[in-house]
Amino acid sequence: RQALDRAVRAGVVYPRWFPELAFGYGHPVLNFYGPLGYYWGLPFTLLGADAVLALELVFATGLLASALAMHLFARLHLERGPALVAAIVYAYLPYHLVDLYVRGAVAEFLAFVWLPLVLWTFHRLVESWDQDRIYRLGLATLALAALVVTHSLSAFIFAPVLVAYLLILLLRTGEPRTVGPVLAALAMAAALSAFHWLPILAESGYVGLGYGASQGYQDHLLSWSKLFDWSLVYPYPSDPTVARVFPLGLIQVLFIAASLVVGFRPGPRRWVTLLFLAAALLSALMLTTTSLPIWQRLERGLAFLQYPWRFQILVVLATAFLAGAVVQGLTRPAHWGRVVLGAAILLLVGFWSLGQLPIEHSSPDLSIEAMWQMDRDHGQVGTTWTGEYLPIWVTEQRWALSHPAEPEPEEKPLASNQLKLLGVGHTHYKVTLAGTQESKVSLHQFYYPGWIAEERATGQTIAGHPEGNLGLATFNLRARAGSFSLRLGVTPSQRWGTLVSLAAALFMAVTLFVCNRSSGTRTRLGALLLALCYLLLAAVLVASLFLPNGVMQPARQVNANLEDTVELLAFTTGGTSHRPGDAVDVTLYWRALRGLDQSYKTFVHLTDVGVTHQPAQHDGDPGGGFSPT
Numbered sequence: 064r065q066a067l068d069r070a071v072r073a074g075v076v077y078p079r080w081f082p083e084l085a086f087g088y089g090h091p092v093l094n095f096y097g098p099l100g101y102y103w104g105l106p107f108t109l110l111g112a113d114a115v116l117a118l119e120l121v122f123a124t125g126l127l128a129s130a131l132a133m134h135l136f137a138r139l140h141l142e143r144g145p146a147l148v149a150a151i152v153y154a155y156l157p158y159h160l161v162d163l164y165v166r167g168a169v170a171e172f173l174a175f176v177w178l179p180l181v182l183w184t185f186h187r188l189v190e191s192w193d194q195d196r197i198y199r200l201g202l203a204t205l206a207l208a209a210l211v212v213t214h215s216l217s218a219f220i221f222a223p224v225l226v227a228y229l230l231i232l233l234l235r236t237g238e239p240r241t242v243g244p245v246l247a248a249l250a251m252a253a254a255l256s257a258f259h260w261l262p263i264l265a266e267s268g269y270v271g272l273g274y275g276a277s278q279g280y281q282d283h284l285l286s287w288s289k290l291f292d293w294s295l296v297y298p299y300p301s302d303p304t305v306a307r308v309f310p311l312g313l314i315q316v317l318f319i320a321a322s323l324v325v326g327f328r329p330g331p332r333r334w335v336t337l338l339f340l341a342a343a344l345l346s347a348l349m350l351t352t353t354s355l356p357i358w359q360r361l362e363r364g365l366a367f368l369q370y371p372w373r374f375q376i377l378v379v380l381a382t383a384f385l386a387g388a389v390v391q392g393l394t395r396p397a398h399w400g401r402v403v404l405g406a407a408i409l410l411l412v413g414f415w416s417l418g419q420l421p422i423e424h425s426s427p428d429l430s431i432e433a434m435w436q437m438d439r440d441h442g443q444v445g446t447t448w449t450g451e452y453l454p455i456w457v458t459e460q461r462w463a464l465s466h467p468a469e470p471e472p473e474e475k476p477l478a479s480n481q482l483k484l485l486g487v488g489h490t491h492y493k494v495t496l497a498g499t500q501e502s503k504v505s506l507h508q509f510y511y512p513g514w515i516a517e518e519r520a521t522g523q524t525i526a527g528h529p530e531g532n533l534g535l536a537t538f539n540l541r542a543r544a545g546s547f548s549l550r551l552g553v554t555p556s557q558r559w560g561t562l563v564s565l566a567a568a569l570f571m572a573v574t575l576f577v578c579n580r581s582s583g584t585r586t587r588l589g590a591l592l593l594a595l596c597y598l599l600l601a602a603v604l605v606a607s608l609f610l611p612n613g614v615m616q617p618a619r620q621v622n623a624n625l626e627d628t629v630e631l632l633a634f635t636t637g638g639t640s641h642r643p644g645d646a647v648d649v650t651l652y653w654r655a656l657r658g659l660d661q662s663y664k665t666f667v668h669l670t671d672v673g674v675t676h677q678p679a680q681h682d683g684d685p686g687g688g689f690s691p692t
Contacts, residue, residue, distance in 0.1 A: 065429065067093075067101045068108040074613030075489040076606045079262075080551055082490050082508060083431050085444045086465050086689040088533065089490070089508040090452050094262050094557070095272065099213040100170035114429045122163050122172065129175040130154040133383060136179035139186055140332045141387045142396060148405045149387030153179070155416050156383060157297045158309055158375040164421055165299055165307075171376065174217035177210035178380050181221070182228060188248060189232050189241045197578040198590045200248055201571050205596060207252035212259045216368055217376055224342050224377060231334055254567035258604060261560030269512060271450040278362070283308075283370050284352045291316060296418035309372045311347055314415045315382045319343055322385040325392030336388045343381035346374040386412075432687040439465045439689065454509045456534030464533070465689040484618045484632040484652050490551035491612035502540045503530075506549065507690065510536040513554045519546040550612050558608065565604040572597035618652065629663070630654045653685065 070078035077098070084090035093101065103125070107117035133153040137146035153159070153175070162172035184203040191199065211218045229245055253260075267273050285308065292298055292310040300307045319340065326336040348354050350371050358365050386408060394401035427433075438444050442462030444453055450461055457464075482504070486493040496502055508514075514527030516538040527549075530537035540547060553561075575594040618633035625631065630653065637648035649667055662684065669679040 065108070065114050065431075067105060070489055070613070071105065071109070073489045073616075074610060076603050076610075078489060079557065079607075080490055080511070084434075085453070085509065086435050086438065087507060087686050088457075088464070088535075088690075089511075090444075091266075091270065091454075091511055092452060094266065095270070095452055097170045097211075097213045097215060098259065099209060100173050103169075103173055115427070118169075121169060125169075125173050125176060126154055126159075126163070129159070129179075132176050132179040132183070136183040136186070137384060137387050139183065140335045140384075141391050144401055144405055145387040145391035147387075148390050148408055149383050151409055152386040152412050153379065153383035155412055156315070156379045157299070157312060157416050158372075158379050160416060160420060161299065161309055161375075170214040171217055171373070174210060174214040174376065175379070177206060177213060178217070178221055178376070180206045181210055181225060185225070185229060185245065185248065186232060188244055189229070189236060195586045195590075196244065197574055198586055198593065200244055200251070201575050201590070201593045201597070203248040204251040204255060204571060205593065207248065208255040211252070211256040215260065215263070216373060219364075220368070220373060220377060224338075224380075227338060227342075231338065235334070251567055251571065254563050255571075255600075256564065257560040257567075258557075258564040258607075259560070261563070262554070262556045265556035266512070266554065268455070270452045270454055272452070273455060275366075278366065280358060280366055280369060280371055281355065283372060284355060284358075285310065285350050285371075286352055290347065290351055295415065297416050299419055299421050301421050307372075309375055311350075311378065312415060314412055315343075315378065318382045318385045318389060321389040321393070325389055328392060336385065336392075339381040339384045339388075343378055343385065346377040346381065349374040432689075435465065435687060435689045454511050454529075454534055456510050456529035457532070458534065459532045482632065482654060483620055483622060485546070485620070486615040486617050487635060487650075487652070488550075488615045489613040491615065492549045493546065493615060494549060495546045496540060503537060504540060504549070505530050505535045505537040507686075508536050508551075510534045511551065513552045513557075514538075515550065515552050516540060517548045517550070519548055553608060553611050561604050561608055565601055565608075568597045568601040568604065572601065624656070627656050628659065630656055649681075651685070 066081040066083055067078065069083075070081070077093070079094040080089055080091050081093070082089040084092065104117045104121040107120045108114070112120065130150045130153060134146050134150035137149040141149065159172070159175055162168040162175075181203070184199070184206045188199045188203045207218075210221070233241060233245065289308060290310055291312075293313050295313065297312045298310075300309075322336055322340050326333060326340050349357070354371075358371075390401060390405050390408065394404055444450065444461050444464055453461065481497045482502070483495045483497075484492065485495060490508065492506070494504070504516075506514075510527060510529035514536040516525040516527065517523070518525070518541065525538055525540065527536045527538050529535065536549075536551075538547075538549060572594045575590045575597070616635055618635050620633045621631045622633075623631040632652045632654050634652065635650045641647055647669070651665060651667070664683060665685050667681045668677055670677050
């Protein structure tokens with residue numbers, strides 16, 4: 064999230080590539096990982112919150128939003144009190160808190176917000192189609208698209224529940240005209256999120272995802288004896304050396320058992336209780352070894368979930384609703400018994416889920432160097448993305464990326480002072496060449512399709528290619544002097560996906576503006592706000608097409624040749640003026656003039672004009688020692 068904040072401040076509103084990740088070689092994180100989970104915290108950092116506070120605010124607002132979303136949905140089927148019980152239980156069931164306190168899985172945690180909202184918006188679309196139809200269509204489209212671009216794996220798991228809910232709802236309404244709006248919302252949601260899922264489908268073969276899913280999910284399937292835990296307090300896993308297990312707890316089993324009684328009682332909403340009862344039971348089944356034949360049969364899709372415990376997100380959704388249904392089914396309206404039962408359930412859930420919650424107060428180091436150190440300690444790259452997003456042209460072992468490399472055959476490099484760095488941006492470098500021979504220039508960034516060199520005088524482009532066992536982005540520049548722009552551009556699938564989403568966003572925005580003029584004041588206001596959301600997305604998509612590299616920052620040229628070994632090309636600072644007490648970020652840009660046989664250190668000293676006083680300095684290895692020379 065710090066990387067996103069830095070990119071946005073550099074003028075890149077949708078960075079698919081974070082150049083500072085993977086020991087400074089870059090990683091295409093937001094080309095594959097749900098971006099909305101990152102953007103949730105962006106307003107907090109832009110308003111001045113540090114990384115820790117911003118993350119705490121993301122979790123706090125996400126927990127509150129998920130409870131409110133469940134209350135909205137539950138009120139469609141339950142009275143006020145039972146719906147409130149369902150909302151609070153939804154917020155505090157253990158697996159929801161596991162994502163917050165144990166796994167730190169922000170994307171899946173925020174997916175809890177969208178699951179009930181999707182059901183709520185589609186339910187209103189079906190049952191009240193004749194009222195404010197475009198507004199309801201816009202809400203359903205946006206909610207489903209938000210789920211997809213927050214956590215696509217949760218959307219994949221949730222899809223059967225949504226389909227079953229809609230089919231039953233459509234059959235119960237018996238109105239054929241409502242089928243069209245539902246299909247339209249599904250299609251528009253797919254189009255609106257195409258900027259995310261189309262590159263995933265087209266470009267997964269460029270990274271570790273293309274090697275296919277493993278059968279590691281089999282190691283996390285539970286026996287029936289381990290599926291249930293009967294402790295009075297939920298046993299959150301605390302030992303990181305032991306494989307994590309997230310069983311169903313006592314309280315959830317009680318909700319399911321009680322709903323067996325309530326669900327089969329006659330009533331207009333019985334179908335909802337039975338649907339969520341089935342969802343809870345089938346999701347629990349998918350956690351067990353009994354479901355192994357299903358996993359194997361559907362392995363090409365299910366294996367990408369990695370962990371069967373992801374089905375717990377449906378168990379939480381279902382059992383939370385069943386908790387509210389039990390309160391409503393076992394008590395009478397406006398009776399003291401309903402208050403007592405509801406309060407008892409909330410107290411039991413609170414004691415059971417919060418009794419052993421693993422809360423530890425800490426002050427983590429969230430610097431980029433600390434992240435690199437974690438990667439080195441664990442022999443991986445990209446923190447939690449253990450190779451899934453590593454470009455396939457990197458043939459070096461992951462554990463060795465931050466260690467000294469074996470010497471490679473030395474080639475004659477471009478002579479000193481023949482390459483000048485004029486400016487830098489987000490995955491963007493402006494250089495000039497003074498040589499008269501074809502020159503090879505390699506960047507300290509992994510190669511990925513889209514890296515190009517553009518000759519500024521003619522507009523001609525030269526495609527980059529991977530070089531060496533690190534697969535560095537490399538360009539063979541033409542044999543003449545001139546100015547070149549080396550940058551990571553937009554790939555065809557990224558462009559087409561963005562254009563499809565842009566068309567969908569503009570269509571929905573215009574439709575909302577035009578078609579709700581005759582609606583009531585409240586609906587017109589809601590439609591206006593919704594249209595603004597679509598326009599905001601459209602603006603981000605347009606910027607991602609036309610400003611993929613943000614704003615160019617001028618580089619201060621040095622071109623200092625150090626014994627024909629390395630050349631300090633230039634440096635940049637985080638601003639043109641500083642006040643006493645400010646931290647000054649200085650970035651040095653080096654170029655190797657020959658193969659190096661030892662490691663070197665850099666010295667950055669702050670002095671006065673007369674070089675008589677040295678108030679600050681930084682001495683150390685280039686790149687924090689994670690890119691050995």
